[in-house]
Amino acid sequence: MSTHLTDAADSATGHGPAVLEVSGVARTVPAKNHKRTILKDVHQRFEAGRMYAIVGPSGSGKTTLLSLASGLDSPTSGTIRFKGRDIAEIGLGRYRNRHAATVFQSLNLITYMTAVQNITSAMEITGVKAGSRARKQRAVELLELLGVEKTEHNRRTLQLSGGQQQRVAIARALACEVDILFADEPTGALDHDTAESIVGVFRRLAHDEGKCVILVTHSREVAAACDQILQLKRGRLVAA
Known part of the structure; x- marks a missing residue:
């Protein structure tokens, strides 16, 4: 990747307020005649305006941790706090x-929906308080921000390239003006140039838009473009 996207990762945690805190989180799942531990005693704070990479071998628990931090699942023990409040108290759906x-x-x-329709339908489902015209305008603004050509806004997503589909997915995630953006292997199926462009989008969202961006990746280049690299080892999260 080009140098402006691959600054060396900073292992320091920073000094800003935490938008997300993972405290003592463990996750076990039933297995034959026993319980299998995927995560144990995970601690980490994440700040706004920074981009994080979570790395580790297949089966190390990266996607599990992402699911817990994003509110798609609940930990066996420990707490996950958004701006100091337990996400279980907020309500996982609301979070x-x-x-x-x-x-x-x-x-x-x-x-079967167009790029714009994918975004506006997500805004409607999540209860964004805006009329249909305002939702469409916001969808167009996000697509333009992410580099999706106007000629592709009203194409069905199946007709778009992999890179453009990825941008639509990011725009949909941002449509509700969330504070934290999670991505699971966002460049795994993309060619080098498209992957580099997508990483640039994530960096801009963190550094220019003030989002907290947390990526799970196997790519060393993607990890190197992040502000901090965290590695899962034997169920624990450590600075790489």
């Missing part, structure tokens, strides 16, 4: 709708 959004590895776009 996901109002404060955090996830760009899934499979994207989960509605293929």
Whole structure:
């Protein structure tokens, strides 16, 4: 990747207020004749305006941690706090709708809808207080921000390239003006140039828009572009 996207990762935690705190989080799941521990005693604080990479081998618990932090699942023990408040008290559904959004590895776009429709429908589902015209205008603004050409706004997402679909998925996640953006292997299926462009989008969202961006990745180049790299080892999260 080009040098402006691959600044060396900073292992310091920073000194700003934490937008998200993971405290003593553990996750176990049933297994044959025993319980399997995926995560144990995970502690980490995440700040606004910074981009984080979570790395580790397959099966180390990266996606599990992302699911817990994004409110898609609940920890066996420990707490996850958004701006000091337990997300379980906020309500996981409300937390996901109002404060955090996830760009899934499979994207989960509605293929028979256009790029704009994917975004406006997400805004409607999550209860954004805006009329249909305002929602459409916001969708167009986000697509333009992320570099999706106007000629592609009203195409069905199945007709778009992988890179453009990824941008639509990011725009959909941002449509509700969330504070935290999670992404699971966001460049895994993309070519080098497209991956570099997507990483640039995430960096701008963190550094220019003040979002907290948390990526799960196997890519060393993607990790190197982040402000901090965190590694899962034997169920614990440590600075890489």
